[in-house]
Amino acid sequence: MTVDLSQFIPSFLEESFEGLELMESSLLNLEAGDNETIHSIFRAAHSIKGGAGTFGFDVVTEFTHLVETLLDEMRDGRREVSPKDIEILLTSVDCMRILIEAARDEADYDKEKIAQTTAQLSETLANKDTSDNVNTEQVPQNSNNLIDKSGSNNLSIYKIHFVPEHNLAKTGNDPLFLFNALADLGELTIVANTSELPALTDIDPQELYLSWDISLKTSASVEDIHEVFEWVEDECLLEITQTTIQSQAEPEQTPDLEQTQASTTAENKEIIAVQPAITQEPPAVVAEETATNKPKGKAKAKAEVSSIRVGVDKVDNLINLVGELVITQSMLSELGSDFQMDKIERLTNGLEQLLQNTKELQESVMRIRMLPISFAFNRFPRLVHDLANKTGKEIELIIKGEQTELDKTVMEQIGDPLVHLVRNAVDHGIEQAEVRVANGKPEKGTISLDAYHQGGNIVIKISDDGGGINREKVFAKAVEKGIVEPNSTLTDAQVFDLLFEPGFSTADQVTDISGRGVGMDVVKRNIQSLGGRIQVESTVGKGSCFKVNLPLTLAILDGQLVKVGTETYIIPLISIVESLQVDNDLINKVSGDMTLYRLRDENVPILPVYQLFGLKSEFTKIDNALLVVVEADGQKVGLMVDHLLAQQQVVIKSLKDNYQQVIGISGATILGDGSVAMILDIPGMIQIALTYAQHKQQHRSAASHYEIGAPC
Amino acid sequence: MANVLVVDDSNSIRDMVSFTLKSAGYQTVEAKDGQEGLSKAQSGSFDLVISDVNMPIMDGITLCSELRKLSNFKFTPILMLTTESSTDMKMRGKAAGATGWLVKPFNPDKLLATIKRVVR
Numbered sequence: 001m002t003v004d005l006s007q008f009i010p011s012f013l014e015e016s017f018e019g020l021e022l023m024e025s026s027l028l029n030l031e032a033g034d035n036e037t038i039h040s041i042f043r044a045a046h047s048i049k050g051g052a053g054t055f056g057f058d059v060v061t062e063f064t065h066l067v068e069t070l071l072d073e074m075r076d077g078r079r080e081v082s083p084k085d086i087e088i089l090l091t092s093v094d095c096m097r098i099l100i101e102a103a104r105d106e107a108d109y110d111k112e113k114i115a116q117t118t119a120q121l122s123e124t125l126a127n128k129d130t131s132d133n134v135n136t137e138q139v140p141q142n143s144n145n146l147i148d149k150s151g152s153n154n155l156s157i158y159k160i161h162f163v164p165e166h167n168l169a170k171t172g173n174d175p176l177f178l179f180n181a182l183a184d185l186g187e188l189t190i191v192a193n194t195s196e197l198p199a200l201t202d203i204d205p206q207e208l209y210l211s212w213d214i215s216l217k218t219s220a221s222v223e224d225i226h227e228v229f230e231w232v233e234d235e236c237l238l239e240i241t242q243t244t245i246q247s248q249a250e251p252e253q254t255p256d257l258e259q260t261q262a263s264t265t266a267e268n269k270e271i272i273a274v275q276p277a278i279t280q281e282p283p284a285v286v287a288e289e290t291a292t293n294k295p296k297g298k299a300k301a302k303a304e305v306s307s308i309r310v311g312v313d314k315v316d317n318l319i320n321l322v323g324e325l326v327i328t329q330s331m332l333s334e335l336g337s338d339f340q341m342d343k344i345e346r347l348t349n350g351l352e353q354l355l356q357n358t359k360e361l362q363e364s365v366m367r368i369r370m371l372p373i374s375f376a377f378n379r380f381p382r383l384v385h386d387l388a389n390k391t392g393k394e395i396e397l398i399i400k401g402e403q404t405e406l407d408k409t410v411m412e413q414i415g416d417p418l419v420h421l422v423r424n425a426v427d428h429g430i431e432q433a434e435v436r437v438a439n440g441k442p443e444k445g446t447i448s449l450d451a452y453h454q455g456g457n458i459v460i461k462i463s464d465d466g467g468g469i470n471r472e473k474v475f476a477k478a479v480e481k482g483i484v485e486p487n488s489t490l491t492d493a494q495v496f497d498l499l500f501e502p503g504f505s506t507a508d509q510v511t512d513i514s515g516r517g518v519g520m521d522v523v524k525r526n527i528q529s530l531g532g533r534i535q536v537e538s539t540v541g542k543g544s545c546f547k548v549n550l551p552l553t554l555a556i557l558d559g560q561l562v563k564v565g566t567e568t569y570i571i572p573l574i575s576i577v578e579s580l581q582v583d584n585d586l587i588n589k590v591s592g593d594m595t596l597y598r599l600r601d602e603n604v605p606i607l608p609v610y611q612l613f614g615l616k617s618e619f620t621k622i623d624n625a626l627l628v629v630v631e632a633d634g635q636k637v638g639l640m641v642d643h644l645l646a647q648q649q650v651v652i653k654s655l656k657d658n659y660q661q662v663i664g665i666s667g668a669t670i671l672g673d674g675s676v677a678m679i680l681d682i683p684g685m686i687q688i689a690l691t692y693a694q695h696k697q698q699h700r701s702a703a704s705h706y707e708i709g710a711p712c
Numbered sequence: 713m714a715n716v717l718v719v720d721d722s723n724s725i726r727d728m729v730s731f732t733l734k735s736a737g738y739q740t741v742e743a744k745d746g747q748e749g750l751s752k753a754q755s756g757s758f759d760l761v762i763s764d765v766n767m768p769i770m771d772g773i774t775l776c777s778e779l780r781k782l783s784n785f786k787f788t789p790i791l792m793l794t795t796e797s798s799t800d801m802k803m804r805g806k807a808a809g810a811t812g813w814l815v816k817p818f819n820p821d822k823l824l825a826t827i828k829r830v831v832r
Binding site for chain 2: 005007008011012015039040042043046047049050051052053054061169170171172173174177178180181184206228230231234235
């Protein structure tokens with residue numbers, strides 16, 4: 001029979017990647033003499049090798065075998081753990097990852113890198129100080145042909161003399177099963193030798209006293225027979241002699257099993273009854289053997305299978321909550337079937353309970369998608385280690401709050417931006433040791449990653465104690481690039497925000513700010529697409545801090561409901577700076593349609609929502625209107641709305657999936673009364689407003705041209 | 713049908729062994745390390761134990777010698793499932809009372825064929 005194991009590939013892959021992460025982080029923390037850590041690294045490699053072999057990922061098996069051998073030497077204390085070895089092992093982990101990914105996607109991989117690392121590993125292994133010969137252990141190939149029926153067509157007769165040690169049964173072996181296995185190979189004749197039997201009174205029932213002479217007619221090879229006795233070879237006297245060779249063409253003889261039985265004399269029988277393991281059943285031929293070809297577990301696991309492992313406690317909690325919900329439901333339905341006004345209090349209580357249940361259920365379900373941010377942070381020790389090596393700086397990485405939980409989707413997408421920020425901190429934040437010492441700082445630079453919850457958000461801080469960002473240089477660069485006017489006055493925050501301007505990065509390398517902007521616009525865009533924002537704080541000489549604010553989940557959003565005309569819209573709470581009623585004195589009309597509102601020391605453009613969306617509204621006058629000041633891309637705008645309604649959590653439904661993408665709208669939700677409300681996309685709205693204003697401007701200038709031109 | 717205790721720290725290997733055995737009609741109980749295996753062994757009766765060697769908390773060799781101390785595991789076949797096919801490891805297994813070993817890569821057909829040498 002063939003068992004299809006391909007269904008286990010995804011779980012093997014998941015486990016392997018976890019194993020690789022464990023290997024990597026353990027290697028980075030490995031200190032001499034820390035045997036437990038080496039053991040756990042070894043175990044991870046070992047499991048990967050075992051699984052890969054099973055699924056026929058032979059390249060992975062072969063490569064991992066080298067890694068395993070090296071680790072084995074370290075584990076047994078035969079090899080000192082040198083920093084160089086650790087580097088090689090780290091590279092090997094990368095290679096294993098490449099190979100496993102390639103196996104998963106059935107894609108090509110960087111053969112050169114693998115070959116290089118393989119060579120390095122072999123070289124390291126060859127250079128070991130002891131002569132202990134573990135290297136010769138062969139990678140188990142797919143030579144699992146228990147019975148190679150196709151191998152030889154010739155029938156042979158083997159004479160097997162089998163004398164087990166008396167305590168064979170104590171290791172759980174049982175001659176009867178061995179004979180069964182032999183019977184699977186061919187025709188079997190067994191003669192028991194009872195001469196060693198002691199007197200009945202002297203018999204220890206847990207010992208074996210018999211020996212056997214076996215004759216086996218089979219097409220199997222002598223190795224196959226040895227394999228049957230593989231586990232007992234050390235505990236018995238075994239002689240196998242091949243006597244006759246017959247061609248397959250000869251007519252089959254009838255198996256003389258009866259003879260086998262008959263030759264077990266009556267004298268033996270009573271003794272056999274005492275033997276714990278041996279019974280009188282004829283050797284049953286049980287199995288169909290198709291072990292000739294290993295089923296290759298080559299399932300198409302191409303599609304990235306996404307799964308979450310959830311702790312049992314979380315699931316239990318859910319079941320518990322659902323139970324409560326059912327109780328509440330039955331209470332309410334009982335109440336409803338025979339409702340009178342005097343029961344109104346019970347109804348209110350019931351509804352309250354329902355609200356509580358739903359809320360808890362929602363939180364618990366969300367928690368299932370939550371993973372500790374250590375999943376995203378895990379790669380940083382390695383990254384910093386490598387970068388520090390490359391740049392020749394000494395850097396310590398401090399990670400805090402790695403247990404802070406975050407939605408899986410958010411986690412997957414925040415990884416790359418974080419890498420970018422950390423890379424920048426190493427590259428451009430931390431100074432070279434000499435510079436640091438000259439500035440009175442410790443030689444070793446520090447980068448810290450910190451994550452914590454704040455309200456409904458998660459805050460991730462990447463800070464370094466490096467040189468900080470030189471405000472003047474950024475400003476000068478921005479002026480040079482034409483991003484800002486030379487005479488404009490900007491706050492620090494606004495200046496640092498310039499780093500995220502597209503194109504800012506492509507600037508020539510300017511010492512301490514260089515590269516700070518490399519791809520930073522992408523970082524910012526990624527964070528924004530997750531509904532988050534990024535802020536920069538920096539002090540020259542002291543260091544910089546990038547603070548990323550992210551919503552905990554992409555499925556639910558804290559929103560402010562507002563009313564415009566007959567429509568209800570939702571503004572993400574995270575983007576709201578403040579809401580206010582317009583003070584008429586602070587309104588500034590500038591060029592044509594643009595209206596600015598003086599908000600303390602800033603001028604905020606007012607965008608009437610009804611105008612942008614072409615709605616009919618009774619509140620078209622700016623005087624005394626309600627303004628929701630929102631911020632996006634460092635730009636504040638005031639959205640003019642009719643009414644402010646409640647604040648509530650809304651479940652985001654994608655417009656793209658259900659309809660199509662609409663500019664200015666990031667999604668929709670269904671409100672309590674069943675109506676659909678749109679969720680406003682603030683950057684998108686600003687975009688619309690800009691286009692709208694430009695359009696008007698052009699229109700007007702075109703019109704004036706015409707007027708000028710007309711008289712001519 | 714025979715009841716088999718499967719001990720391995722790797723989820724996927726454990727699942728695969730278990731799945732293979734179940735598909736051949738065996739009953740299985742799973743444990744993720746030697747310690748758990750031992751306590752499950754004490755609370756049930758098994759016809760066969762298949763255990764990995766390298767596991768956290770308690771390794772397979774220790775599990776094996778612990779099991780042999782239990783009266784109802786005195787003759788129970790214990791197979792070590794391992795990639796370590798070195799003689800040294802086999803000797804250590806034998807010394808601890810292991811019946812035999814199954815060399816990974818794990819091959820389901822081979823597994824089923826081999827365990828017939830020790831269990832019905």
